[in-house]
Amino acid sequence: xxxxxxxxxxxxxxxxxxxxxxxxxxxxxxxxxxxxxxxxxxxxxxxxxxxxxxxxxxxxxxxxxxxxxxxxxxxxxxxxxxxxxxxxxxxxxxxxxxxxxxxxxxxxxxxxxxxxxxxxxxxxxxxxxxxxxxxxxxxxxxxxxxxxxxxxxxxxxxxxxxxxxxxxxxxxxxxxxxxxxxxxxxxxxxxxxxxxxxxxxxxxxxxxxxxxxxxxxxxxxxxxxxxxxxxxxxxxxxxxxxxxxxxxxxxxxxxxxxxxxxxxxxxxxxxxxxxxxxxxxxxxxxxxxxxxxxxxxxxxxxx
Amino acid sequence: xxxxxxxxxxxxxxxxxxxxxxxxxxxxxxxxxxxxxxxxxxxxxxxxxxxxxxxxxxxxxxxxxxxxxxxxxxxxxxxxxxx
Numbered sequence: 166x167x168x169x170x171x172x173x174x175x176x177x178x179x180x181x182x183x184x185x186x187x188x189x190x191x192x193x194x195x196x197x198x199x200x201x202x203x204x205x206x207x208x209x210x211x212x213x214x215x216x217x218x219x220x221x222x223x224x225x226x227x228x229x230x231x232x233x234x235x236x237x238x239x240x241x242x243x244x245x246x247x248x249x250x251x252x253x254x255x256x257x258x259x260x261x262x263x264x265x266x267x268x269x270x271x272x273x274x275x276x277x278x279x280x281x282x283x284x285x286x287x288x289x290x291x292x293x294x295x296x297x298x299x300x301x302x303x304x305x306x307x308x309x310x311x312x313x314x315x316x317x318x319x320x321x322x323x324x325x326x327x328x329x330x331x332x333x334x335x336x337x338x339x340x341x342x343x344x345x346x347x348x349x350x351x352x353x354x355x356x357x358x359x360x361x362x363x364x365x366x367x368x369x370x371x372x373x374x375x376x377x378x379x380x381x382x383x384x385x386x387x388x389x390x391x392x393x394x395x396x397x398x399x400x401x402x403x404x405x406x407x408x409x410x411x412x413x414x415x416x417x418x419x420x421x422x423x424x425x426x427x428x429x430x431x432x433x434x435x436x437x438x439x440x441x442x443x444x445x446x447x448x449x450x451x452x453x454x455x456x457x458x459x460x461x462x463x464x465x466x467x468x
Numbered sequence: 469x470x471x472x473x474x475x476x477x478x479x480x481x482x483x484x485x486x487x488x489x490x491x492x493x494x495x496x497x498x499x500x501x502x503x504x505x506x507x508x509x510x511x512x513x514x515x516x517x518x519x520x521x522x523x524x525x526x527x528x529x530x531x532x533x534x535x536x537x538x539x540x541x542x543x544x545x546x547x548x549x550x551x
Contacts, residue, residue, distance in 0.1 A: 238504055377507040380526040384503050387528055416502075 172399055172449065173322045179453040188318040189326035193441075196455055200444045201329070203466035205310070207360070208331055208438060211352050217308035217333055222289040224282060224312035224327070230292045231281040233420065239373050239381065243315040245282035248275035282314035286330040287435050294336065295421040302426045304337020306345075310440075322445055323398045323405045329440040334433065336423055339414075342434035346392075346410045349436040353394045353408045361462045362396050362446055369393040369406065390414070396446040407442045411435050472516050473537050480508040492535040497528065506531045513537065519544045 176182040183192030193201075225247060236244060250260065252274060263271045283289065286309040294305065310331045317324060335345035350366060357364045369391045373381040385391055390412050395404035411434060417423065418431040425431050451458040470492070478487045481496070482505045490499060501509075509531060514520055521530070521544065530540040 235504070376526075377511060379523055380507050380510055380521075381503055383527040384506075 173320055175453060176322055176445075176448070181448065181453060182322060187326075188320055189324060191322075191325060197444060200447055200455065200466070201440045204360075204438075204440065204443055204447075205331060207356060207466060211356055212308070212333060212349075215306055215333075217306040219308040220290065220293070221309070222283065222286075222311055224314065225280040226283045226289045227292075228277070228279050228281045230289065231284075233292070234288055235420070236284055236288075239371065239378065240284065242374050243317060243372070244284060245314040245316055247278045247280045247282065248272070249278050250274070251276040283311050284315060285313055286311040286332045286437070287334045290334055291417050291421040291423065291433075295423055299424050299426050299428075300336055300431055304335060304341045304425070304431070306336075307334045308332075309334065321399055323442050325441055328442075331438040331440055332435050334435040336418070336431045336433045337425065338429075339432045342432045343412060346412055346434045346436065349408075350392060350394070350410050353410075353436075357394065357396065357407075359465045360447060361459055362443075362450055364407075365395050365404065366392055367395055369409065388414075396442075396450075398442065398446050398449050405442055405446070407439050407446055409437045409439075411437070469517075469538055469541060470534065473513070473534055473541075476509060476512040476516060477534070480512055481505050490534065492538075493533050496531060496533055501531070509537075513541060517541055517545065519548065 173182070177184050180194050181197045183194065185191060228246070231244075250257070252260070256274065260271055260274060263269050287307075289311075290307055290309060294300070294307070308331075310329060312327055313330050314327055316326060318326060333345075333349065335342045337345075354364055354366065368386055368389060370382040370385045371391065373379070373385075392410040393406035394408035394410075396407045398405040413433045413435070415430045415432050417433045423431040423433070447458075447462075451462060455463070474487050477483065477490075477496075481487065481501055483490075483496075483500045485499055490496075496506075506528070510521055510526065519541065521540075525540055525544070529536065531537055
């Protein structure tokens, strides 16, 4: 814990992250953003030739799609909904009085809007693709990036509440999407090596909620559905997941009605880059001053 | 016990086939049991038999068929008697 606080403090002191008073909610400096932009260009160089269709959604998604996704079944503790004031003038007066007195929670009267904070960059994609009709026989590949929200306040700079996720999502046959996932596991290791980061890949699970979640964790691990690429940031014993490689079988295909040309249900897989985590791994490994980073790392990132 | 399990499966399993048509040894996942439905089933079994599944039995194998569920529940009941 002390180690985490001190890395976070060092990032604040160096001006790379900017404190806001809320754990896990930080501003980023120009230098920090430079690293993320450079790493995204590296992703483009490695994955660009695959010809993925790029889409960018804002960090909020349609609440109806969020409800269909089943996110609340598995991760209610992480979700963030957007609520707004929807009252009349009298309600407004009461609201202001309530805020002034400060004894009662002024947010109690806020009402849910049609927008929910995006929990992972690919969530808005599935209903969008489903609306288009059948997928081509050769499958489809998409490139996404979005800020994502997860309600898990922490002093670990690698566990932020609002962070960016770059993703490639593949839809097609089982063979097609599992090959895609394997190729990115190999590429991920090579990419991290090229920027001087020590990595391991391990089987993983999502943070499913509660006791019932234990069963989902066991199912996920038994079936090798999730792998993570781990890099030591705040702990060597518990390295941080900087990429994840997920095979959803046909569960999203069934849920969203994603079908291939021959009518069969599409299998899906996604590969995610935790952009802030990768930047933090680079700062942790090579130091807080980019000018001091090894020449080959700088050359890979900035050419 | 077999009947209680079948009743629960009918109620929470969400299977596209009739539970009465399933053999005791039939693969429930192949029959369409989803991960989430298997969790519902687990919670239903805990309530029906007043038991608690230990972590090591919270896996796909325990719920793979009606026979497997019977075996898992019997195992938990027996372990409780022995305790």
